Amino acid sequence: MFTTGDHLYLYAALGLYALALIMYFGKFRGAFWILIAGLIINSLYLLGRGWLGGVFIPNPIFEGPFLLPWCVALIAVIMRKAGGDHDWGILIIPLLLFTLFAMYHAKGMIPPTPKKMTVWALAFFFTETMAHACFYCGAVLAIMYLSKNNQASFHSLIIWGFMAYSVSQVVGAVWCYMGWGNTFRWGPRHMTSAAIWLIYAAYLHLRFMSAWNMRRRAWYAIVVATIVFISVFKHYLHEMTFPRIGG
Amino acid sequence: MLKKIWMFSWNFLGDIRLSFYLLISAALFLLIGAFYSGMNYSYFSKLNEMRLQDWMIQRLAAEPGITWWLPLLLIVLVLLGVNTFICSWDRMSSLLPGRKEVSCRRFLNNITPSLIHYLFIIVMLGHAVTFMLGSWQRIPVKEGASIKISEDFPEFRIDSIENDYFPQDSPLKDRIRQTTVSMRSPKGESLELSFLNHLAFKGYHLHLDMVKKRKDKRSRQEIIEQQKKETCNKEDVYHLKSNQKKKSRKLLLLVIDDPGLYIIISGFVMILILMFWYFVEIRKRNNV
Numbered sequence: 001m002f003t004t005g006d007h008l009y010l011y012a013a014l015g016l017y018a019l020a021l022i023m024y025f026g027k028f029r030g031a032f033w034i035l036i037a038g039l040i041i042n043s044l045y046l047l048g049r050g051w052l053g054g055v056f057i058p059n060p061i062f063e064g065p066f067l068l069p070w071c072v073a074l075i076a077v078i079m080r081k082a083g084g085d086h087d088w089g090i091l092i093i094p095l096l097l098f099t100l101f102a103m104y105h106a107k108g109m110i111p112p113t114p115k116k117m118t119v120w121a122l123a124f125f126f127t128e129t130m131a132h133a134c135f136y137c138g139a140v141l142a143i144m145y146l147s148k149n150n151q152a153s154f155h156s157l158i159i160w161g162f163m164a165y166s167v168s169q170v171v172g173a174v175w176c177y178m179g180w181g182n183t184f185r186w187g188p189r190h191m192t193s194a195a196i197w198l199i200y201a202a203y204l205h206l207r208f209m210s211a212w213n214m215r216r217r218a219w220y221a222i223v224v225a226t227i228v229f230i231s232v233f234k235h236y237l238h239e240m241t242f243p244r245i246g247g
Numbered sequence: 248m249l250k251k252i253w254m255f256s257w258n259f260l261g262d263i264r265l266s267f268y269l270l271i272s273a274a275l276f277l278l279i280g281a282f283y284s285g286m287n288y289s290y291f292s293k294l295n296e297m298r299l300q301d302w303m304i305q306r307l308a309a310e311p312g313i314t315w316w317l318p319l320l321l322i323v324l325v326l327l328g329v330n331t332f333i334c335s336w337d338r339m340s341s342l343l344p345g346r347k348e349v350s351c352r353r354f355l356n357n358i359t360p361s362l363i364h365y366l367f368i369i370v371m372l373g374h375a376v377t378f379m380l381g382s383w384q385r386i387p388v389k390e391g392a393s394i395k396i397s398e399d400f401p402e403f404r405i406d407s408i409e410n411d412y413f414p415q416d417s418p419l420k421d422r423i424r425q426t427t428v429s430m431r432s433p434k435g436e437s438l439e440l441s442f443l444n445h446l447a448f449k450g451y452h453l454h455l456d457m458v459k460k461r462k463d464k465r466s467r468q469e470i471i472e473q474q475k476k477e478t479c480n481k482e483d484v485y486h487l488k489s490n491q492k493k494k495s496r497k498l499l500l501l502v503i504d505d506p507g508l509y510i511i512i513s514g515f516v517m518i519l520i521l522m523f524w525y526f527v528e529i530r531k532r533n534n535v
Binding site: 052053054055057110111112113114115117118159163166167169170173174177178179180181182183184185186187188189191192194195196198199201202205206208209227231242243245246 | 263264266267270271273274275277278280281282284285288291292294295374377383413414416417418419422423424425426441442443445452454456481482483484485486501503505508511512515516518519522523526
């Protein structure tokens with residue numbers, strides 16, 4: 001594909017996201033359409049990653065550091081289209097940061113093992129990354145809520161993130177059994193994943209505790225998203241040491 | 248007096264605040280465990296091939312500095328299960344008397360969180376069954392060799408082992424895309440096994456695995472060095488060229504007896520279905 005191995009498309013997406021942010025804060029019209037353009041270029045770049053190995057292998061498309069900005073952009077687009085939330089543009093800030101990280105990250109593909117060549121693996125990576133994106137966006141909106149005391153849209157995003165994460169745990173368990181013969185493995189990746197699910201399950205229970213009003217829940221959302229960020233990005237940085245093909 | 252103690256214990260163990268603290272504690276111990284297992288990957292990977300109690304007898308006391316979190320995690324999870332049961336029981340008990348005062352759909356929506364919690368307990372019990380009663384055998388597979396898993400399992404002969412590689416003109420050349428093992432029993436039953444395509448046979452699940460061969464004689468220092476280098480990335484195992492000179496690949500048949508598997512998977516699926524239905528109904532109700 002024409003975008004395969006050409007990282008300029010990622011840089012172009014970054015440029016468009018930056019322009020969208022400037023236009024949003026400058027209250028210029030068209031910020032949303034520039035964001036859409038960035039999302040399209042980002043999508044083309046992602047699709048091109050499928051051919052890094054010389055044959056089409058979808059795994060690199062769903063690699064976390066590169067899929068995460070796409071997910072955040074998609075969430076911003078959905079929030080804008082769903083209407084009623086004027087803070088959609090603030091999500092371009094984490095979008096820019098995650099895209100910058102993707103530019104810094106090793107861009108080649110980790111050669112897939114036979115056990116990763118299944119739709120269950122792809123479904124796992126997609127739902128997990130989408131959930132992470134919801135958690136990070138939820139934290140950003142929680143910061144907005146604390147500073148402006150406006151509507152608490154962060155809560156809905158965290159619920160959606162929890163549901164996506166629950167799906168990722170199930171498809172991950174299926175994939176793990178198919179490949180390795182266990183639904184849960186005592187390894188760092190699995191245990192961190194389970195811990196994140198429990199932390200957000202705890203968040204769901206806060207509504208039943210009168211001491212946890214919306215402001216305290218916003219703080220909780222910010223703190224746990226930070227824990228998720230540290231755990232996940234530590235793993236992304238570790239993966240940079242793995243041998244890669246195509247960059 | 249006894250009734251007072253019982254009521255106090257029941258209320259304490261079923262308190263929603265306890266749920267919160269137990270969830271956070273379990274998450275904390277899992278994060279600690281993730282840290283230690285990341286630093287000692289080989290040591291903890293054995294836990295995936297042994298029953299939990301056997302591993303704890305062998306390895307828990309041997310290295311308490313890196314395993315102390317595991318018994319605490321198990322205690323917290325047991326308490327979480329008890330807390331979840333009591334909390335859900337109380338909720339259901341309060342909802343059931345009023346079931347005729349609301350519509351059937353509304354009633355089902357009201358009890359759905361409790362059902363989800365019961366299913367969560369069932370999934371946790373399924374995991375406990377797997378960890379404590381499961382068995383994992385690893386049998387080397389070689390072409391022409393015979394394998395016998397157990398007395399009630401027929402002896403199988405390995406007819407052929409076929410490796411399918413990525414195209415030689417691609418950057419992924421010399422890497423295995425798939426391996427297919429054909430086996431035949433004396434009675435003519437034939438089985439074909441490949442990565443990700445496991446087989447269910449006579450109560451066992453058969454999977455394929457590939458590992459690096461270890462040198463027969465290794466010094467303690469070599470073993471420690473090798474264990475330190477081990478990570479979750481196994482791409483070099485399937486790369487022929489890096490292993491060809493040393494012939495250091497070994498194909499294994501994983502013979503698994505997992506009594507908790509179907510409990511876990513069916514519980515998970517039911518939780519997802521109920522969860523999605525519940526949140527969609529809540530959103531509809533809030534939008535009305």
